[in-house]
Amino acid sequence: MMQETRLHPKDLVYPLFVMEGEQIRNPVASMPGVFQYSVDRLPEILEQVKTAGIGGIMLFGIPACKDPLGSEAYAEHGITQRAVRFIKEKYPEIYIIVDVCLCEYTSHGHCGMVCGEEILNDETLPLLAKMAVSLVEAGADMVAPSDMMDGRVEAIRQALDQSGFAQTPIMAYSAKFASAYYGPFRDAAHSAPGFGDRKSYQMDPANGKEALREIAADIEEGADIVMVKPALAYLDVLKEASLQIDIPFAVYNVSGEYAMVKAAAANGWIDERRIVMENLTAMKRAGAKIIITYHALDGARWCRE
Ligand code: PBG
Ligand code: ZN
Secondary structure (H helix, E strand, O other), rough: OOOOOOHHHEEEEEEEEOOOOOOOOOEEOOOOEEEEEHHHHHHHHHHHHHHHHHOOOEEEEEOOOOOOOOHHHHHEEEEEHHHHHHHHHOOOOEEEEEEEEOOOOOOOOOOOEEEEOOHHHOOOOOOOOHHHHHHHHHHOEEEEEEEOOOOOHHHHEEEEEEHOOOOOEEEEEEEEEEEEEHHHHHHHHOOOOOOOOOOOOOEOOOOHHHHHHHHHHHHOOOOOEEEEOOOOOHHHHHHHHHOOOOOOOEEEEEEEHHHHHHHHOOOOOHHHHHHHHHHHHHHHOOOOEEEOOOHOOOOOOOOOO
């Protein structure tokens, strides 16, 4: 009765990887319990999502073909567009958030267009806007730009409004740090950069105040929800920002954080259930309204038991 923070299944969002092909359910080696699915095999995981009663899913597409402009990201019959249509038709009750970024679709693996070794910010914006519109047309309920290009929230907001989707919310990855914790995700999403790193667009882990400025800028541009990512090493940023700014906050409990817990648990070194619930509760206590986590299905079950 006196507990200040209580986790609820609806707080949790489950990331899902969907790939081209048939009859595919590939385990991701560095993320035990996480799989890449072809569209036809999605129902087995969507049934679990439905039963878990969580807030929604966050969809990541892995196309068969990549090119420098990430064309499959905004193709009408791209892998993510097809997955969204399939889920909306078969499971209309599941809330679909789509990650908007080019890195899974570009041959160079960067989140924006490149020229030589330089990432082109402004030239990337129309492509991101196009991607967002095409996914919402397919049926996505919310878009979540994760590319960290400056000005993308405004570009996406304008494009959605002009296409008749003024009601579709934007969850901005606003304070996304250039983190080694994304390593396992890049295996899962085939999105490791082919050269260089993401430090020209993602944030320096040393900078907490800059995170507040990035969050403020995204809100100014029209973000409805703002995100801090990764979670555990950045709870101070989340806490400070959520005390200062009155807007719903999301936090992304990323792949590397998940991998560490799973590895230690597999060795019998920690109690997985207690660690996961402690971590997720800490994220909520620090100010997160929405927690995106690969533990979502287990977490939801453990909330109820
Ligand atoms: C793509 C993207 C990344 C994640 C979410 N969207 C990786 C990256 O920026 O390299 C990370 C998620 C995770 O590690 O679980 N921009
Ligand atoms: Zn990206």
